[in-house]
Amino acid sequence: MKLHSHIPPGPLAQKWDHHRLTSGLISPANRRKFRIIVVGTGLAGTSAAATLAEQGYQVSAFCIQDSPRRAHSISAQGGINAAKNYPNDGDSVLRLFQDTIKGGDFRAREANVYRLAQISNGIIDQCVAQGVPFAREYGGTLANRSFGGSQVSRTFYARGQTGQQLLLGAYGALSRQIKAGRVTMLPRREMLELVVIDGCARGIVTRNLINGDLENHPADAVILATGGYGNAYFLSTNASSNATAILRAWKAGAGFANPCFVQIHPTCIPAQGTYQSKLTLMSESLRNDGRVWIPKIVGDRRDPTAIPENERDYYLEEKYPRFGNLVPRDVASRNAKEQCDAGRGVGETGHAVYLDFSSAIERDGAAVILKKYSNLFQMYQRITTSDPLQRPMLIAPAVHYTMGGLWVDYNLMTTIPGLFAIGECNFSDHGANRLGASALMQGLADGYFIIGTSIAHYLSANPPGYVTPQHVEFLEAQKNAYDRTQRLLRNNSRITGKKTTVTTMHRELGSLLWHHCGMSRNRAGLEQALTRIPELREAFWDQVCVPGIGHELNQSLERAGRVADFIDCAEIMLHDALAREESCGCHLREESQTEEHEARRDDAHYAHVSVWEYKGEDKPPMMHKEPLLFKDVNLSQRSYT
Amino acid sequence: MQTIDLTLQIWRQKNSDAPGDFETYTLNDISTDMSFLEMLDFLNENLTLQGQEPVAFDHDCREGICGMCGAMVNGIAHGPEPETTLCQLHMRHFSSGDTLVIEPFRSRAFPVKRDLVIDRSALDRIIQAGGYISVNTGGAPDANTIAIPSRTAELAMDAAACIGCGACVASCPNGAAMLFTGAKISQLSLLPQGQPERKERAMAMVMAMDKEGFGNCSNERECEAVCPKAISIRHIARMNREYLRASFSEE
Known part of the structure; x- marks a missing residue:
């Protein structure tokens, strides 16, 4: 696995400009020849699907809910950050960048975070133009409040429903493109396989959640916007977001970065x-x-x-x-x-x-x-x-929230060419801790303003229409999805000694992670948890009873598939937590603390992104490192005293 | 922990084409701290272990904001508590020995897919007809270019709070989607950004609503009574004014 971050040259403040100038383009007339798949319709997915369709591409958008207006971005309450400095209290792009890098405990890429801060203002402009009813001062200008980790007021909000309003804004934009025929919206679909042909992502296999049909969807590029994997803990603030799509991508060859970075x-x-x-x-x-x-x-x-x-x-x-x-x-x-x-x-x-x-x-x-x-x-x-x-x-x-996720380069492309990851499902901007009101900012920055450049650049070197749904790799992938479904259902008719439910297994997994891979971790606990995972996996496949059949609406089957993937996901998280013998961001590694019991970061050994490569069933994953270089901020121990 | 025992009569239907019927279940030891959906989870765990098929129901955020969950509980959409979605309805509002009749939101425009799961894509199509401001990404003016009075922004926000759950439709004797449609038309007609498409939007969305087979408003106010976000029927009045205004000035 090769990790090229593709960070543009030049001074920090000019990298994004430089990148846009040197990226390839697709002429407006040619864009309609390309089909792009977007999986997930939260803020990142919806904004990406709408924007790419506006630019002229053919887009297929998928979500597991009944409508693209439901994804969990909708639950975000507090607000969205931007460096507008409307309150005149000393904010700037540079300060938002520094706060975010420092808040992430210096475990994110400088270039990505700076770009995020640069783009932040345009997001607010875009959302206001869409009719998002942000809170306002009596004079009619936009109101701000403050969030953790900053000393300025830079958070825009719509009561306690900011995520809802931003998502509905993006949903409006998406609806307009659906009406225009440029987006094919496929709700109640779950991605079960990623199809990689000749080394490039060429489509996905989905299960139609209403009738159980397995469907092949070829495309010229695939964008995952499927959210985080926090639900591995069973109890979390997340809704039905799950790790299935990123696990499929991981097993197909995408690197999984910083899986142990989980926000509590x-x-x-x-x-x-x-x-x-x-x-x-x-x-x-x-x-x-x-x-x-x-x-x-x-x-x-x-x-x-x-x-x-x-x-x-x-x-x-x-x-x-x-x-x-x-x-x-x-x-x-x-x-x-x-x-x-x-x-x-x-x-x-x-x-x-x-x-x-x-x-x-x-x-x-x-x-x-x-x-x-x-x-x-x-x-x-x-x-x-x-x-x-x-x-x-x-x-x-x-x-x-999970700061970890699929490894992406500056283009938000994973280690599989043609497979992109945006929003919470990538690892890019929050380091080891995300500041409040930054998730909405990142999701929309990725979807509205970054992915368009990346997609054009990738497609400019890859001619359209490469595969058909009958391609042998598609048939193979569909068979894998079918076999897996049947395996999940087998205990329905098989007599097993001990019968258990998906929820019971999920709860057990969650408790294991919470106690050994939560806010504070140590070697012994992590090693113990790692030995428990194969036992849990075996118990799951052997004992879990999934009622019903595959060819119908079967919510037990959906949940079972997701929990099976959470077990695999938990294993990578534990490997990563074990390998990172420093305290940083959201987690305290008990072996690495100061005499006053404060977290001690270890920049000499751990100023890197750990990227895990899948090596096959029954083989431990392999870690690669992307070193993090800091030129524009001073690496300091965080102090908020 | 306080617990209650309930008798549940739940609508079971295999798929859109199959006939459905009520089935009766007895569920004991329900914690009063459970939400209604957690009570259904609890029932489903029991059914699974007994080798029966669990009850299918839609849910996502379980925080009352995504609009995915919903069912009729004893004839009331989202159950008896005002301004509450089913996921935020807690079992402490029921008493031991109660019988609860649970069925899907019913409307001609909402076909049942299985048990309590329905198809609400008709609401999406109403939005697709014009429930947005046509602005492409990029090129928006600075967000403070147009001042919007705080009161106007708040009024727009009141309308924008709609979660698209469909309770209004299920509760209306005419099966109207006017509260849903009115809320979006109202939000956008109040804001300066919504002015350029104001007339076209009102015409197109009302037309889409009729085309989907939703009924008309006869001022029953049932929609307002069950709306989990307390959206006022004033927004229906505003929609009607917008529609009239648009039809009189049509070229």
């Missing part, structure tokens, strides 16, 4: 019982006005409102006076875990801390606070029956 979000509603199917995020924006605390006295079981001010430990404000409650997510999560591990947590399970709005309500009045957060407060009250206006919220860390 500090402010989620704590888990309540074993039946719980997912965790609900409470936006980071709440930390603008909410104060995190725990009782000073260990085991203080009084109602939080009965605990006087001087008996509360506002540990974030105390420890990090400059950033206070708005430290980056990894810092907030790790501190919450530390407090809870020390027995100082609150709530039924002792795994939560308080997020208190009483000071803000006293200062601004309940009406002002509600205007900013009403939908979040309602959501919290609906789930917990407790009113955040009256009593502090109980919050706990939960798996939220």
